[in-house]
Every structure is written in C-alpha cells, then in structure tokens.
Amino acid sequence: MTTRCGYVAIIGRPNVGKSTLLNALMGQKISITSKKPQTTRHNLLGIKTEGDYQLLFVDTPGIHQHEPKAINRYMNRSARRALNDVDVLLFLIDRQKWNADDEDVAALFNETQAEKILVINKVDLMEDKAKLLPQLQKLQAKFPDAKLIPVSAEKKVNLVELEKVIRSLLPESPFYYDEEQITDRSERFLVAEIVREKLMRQLGEELPYAVTIQLERYETTDKAIFIDVTIYVEKEGQKRIIIGQAGERLKRVGIDARTDMEAMLGAKVMLNTWIKVKSGWSDDERAMKSLGYDDD
Numbered sequence: 001m002t003t004r005c006g007y008v009a010i011i012g013r014p015n016v017g018k019s020t021l022l023n024a025l026m027g028q029k030i031s032i033t034s035k036k037p038q039t040t041r042h043n044l045l046g047i048k049t050e051g052d053y054q055l056l057f058v059d060t061p062g063i064h065q066h067e068p069k070a071i072n073r074y075m076n077r078s079a080r081r082a083l084n085d086v087d088v089l090l091f092l093i094d095r096q097k098w099n100a101d102d103e104d105v106a107a108l109f110n111e112t113q114a115e116k117i118l119v120i121n122k123v124d125l126m127e128d129k130a131k132l133l134p135q136l137q138k139l140q141a142k143f144p145d146a147k148l149i150p151v152s153a154e155k156k157v158n159l160v161e162l163e164k165v166i167r168s169l170l171p172e173s174p175f176y177y178d179e180e181q182i183t184d185r186s187e188r189f190l191v192a193e194i195v196r197e198k199l200m201r202q203l204g205e206e207l208p209y210a211v212t213i214q215l216e217r218y219e220t221t222d223k224a225i226f227i228d229v230t231i232y233v234e235k236e237g238q239k240r241i242i243i244g245q246a247g248e249r250l251k252r253v254g255i256d257a258r259t260d261m262e263a264m265l266g267a268k269v270m271l272n273t274w275i276k277v278k279s280g281w282s283d284d285e286r287a288m289k290s291l292g293y294d295d296d
C-alpha cells in the first residue's frame with residue numbers, strides 16, 4: 001500500500017480561526033480556542049491518521065510584525081522556522097476582514113516552497129453567497145499558485161473537501177508516527193493550557209496579554225496526580241484582578257481547571273495554583289527562556 005505523510009501548517013493572523021480549524025480537522029479538542037488573540041503561544045502538533053495517509057499538523061503561533069516586544073519576535077521566528085519545514089501550508093483568512101496583519105502573513109505565505117492552500121474561513125457569516133465568487137477570483141490572482149477553498153471551521157462546512165485537497169498534496173512517504181498517537185505534546189503542556197483557557201474564560205477582555213503559566217510539579221501517585229501551577233503576570237494590579245474579590249476568581253479557575261484535567265487524565269487531580277509578579281517578563285528574552293519560551 002502506498003502511504004502519504006507530511007507536515008501541514010496553518011498560518012494566519014490572530015482570530016481567523018486557526019485553532020478552531022485544527023480542532024475540526026482533528027475531530028478532537030487538542031488546542032485551546034478562545035476569543036482572545038495570542039492564545040496559541042506554542043507550536044502544537046496534532047496527528048491524524050486515516051486509511052493510507054497521516055497528517056502532521058503544526059499549528060504556528062500568531063505573527064505580529066508590528067509589535068516589537070520579544071514575545072512577538074519569538075513567534076515570528078518560530079513561525080518562520082515551522083514554515084520552512086512543512087509540506088503543505090494553509091493560509092487561513094477571514095471572509096469578512098482583510099487587514100495589515102493578513103498582508104504580513106501573505107508575504108510569508110508567498111515566500112515558502114510548500115504546497116499552498118488559501119482557506120477562506122467563516123463563510124457561514126456571509127449573507128450574500130454570490131459575493132464569494134468575485135472575491136475568490138481576486139484572491140486567485142493574488143495567489144496564483146495556491147488552491148482556494150472556502151470553509152466554515154466552526155460550522156464544519158467544506159472540511160471534507162479541504163482535507164481531500166491536503167491529502168492530495170502530501171508526499172508519498174511511510175507514516176512518521178504510530179497510528180494511535182494523537183499528539184506528541186506531553187500531558188504537562190496540555191495541563192498548563194487548560195489553566196490558561198480557564199483564566200481566559202474567567203477574565204475575558206480583562207486578561208492581561210502578559211500572562212504565562214508555569215508547571216512547577218506534576219507527580220503521579222496511587223491516590224492522585226499532584227499538579228502545582230504558577231501564573232506569572234507583569235503587575236500587582238493584574239495579580240489582584242486574577243485573584244478577584246475574596247479570591248473568588250482564582251478559586252473558580254482552579255475548580256474548572258481541575259475538572260477538565262480529571263476528565264483528560266482519567267484520574268483524581270490535586271491542583272494548587274499560585275500567582276507571581278514577574279515584572280516586564282514579556283519584553284525580556286532571558287525571563288522568557290526561564291519560563292520555557294526557548295525556541296532554540
């Protein structure tokens with residue numbers, strides 16, 4: 001049997017629906033979606049094996065060329081690195097909006113040698129579907145060597161077609177991973193992402209960008225899995241916001257996170273969370289490295 005296997009990256013500015021698309025294609029929730037941009041700081045690798053093909057998804061972090069902070073430089077570097085090593089590149093755009101950030105990603109998109117698919121997302125939001133055709137023609141002229149596929153990641157429209165096209169562009173190759181393997185990210189990483197997601201849910205717009213989650217302890221015993229997590233913020237005020245009145249918010253985050261962790265791990269979880277202020281960390285590469293944002 002001839003098998004096909006290769007790396008697939010999804011790029012696009014924040015909020016176009018990259019995490020939603022990845023989850024929909026995977027058929028499982030493996031990365032965290034939320035309305036807040038910049039949630040996906042790490043490259044996530046999702047693996048989908050079906051029949052004679054295996055898709056290895058690299059979900060690249062957002063690309064923010066206009067922001068000079070170190071965290072954004074990190075994302076640019078790692079995004080570029082990821083792009084140099086993929087077989088199929090998906091450029092995700094929002095049907096409704098095109099802005100300077102899309103333009104930046106478009107430049108990256110055109111730069112790479114990978115097989116290219118331009119995915120136009122959120123078509124469910126279009127009131128007048130007849131407007132799609134002229135828009136597709138314009139985009140095809142702008143990206144002549146890309147295949148164009150309109151989808152709705154959220155409503156799961158046209159995803160079968162998208163996957164068919166991705167598959168056809170994969171190189172012939174043996175599988176790289178065991179068929180059972182879904183992600184090579186450790187449970188530790190997912191545990192930290194769950195805390196991030198719960199913070200996001202609790203705080204919404206109030207959540208400071210410069211929040212990072214550090215796992216201090218992950219210990220499996222007969223009785224339970226002991227997990228200690230530190231939430232780093234930049235300012236005292238942010239710490240107060242996250243803790244909330246009489247500690248209510250942080251308590252809620254802890255309870256919700258623990259519930260999800262127990263479901264994911266299938267075991268009892270003892271979760272402790274702390275908040276620490278680490279001033280200016282997001283603009284200090286050394287501090288970032290000490291927190292695990294080391295992309296070398």
Ligand code: GDP
Pocket residue numbers: 012013014015016017018019020021032033034035036037038039040121122123124125151152153154155
């Ligand atoms: P990312 O930052 O690119 O990873 O974007 P997310 O996957 O987090 O999605 C950003 C927002 O767009 C979320 O609120 C999603 O629910 C929403 N979204 C994603 N795909 C679609 C879609 O096909 N249609 C609609 N209406 N909303 C979508």
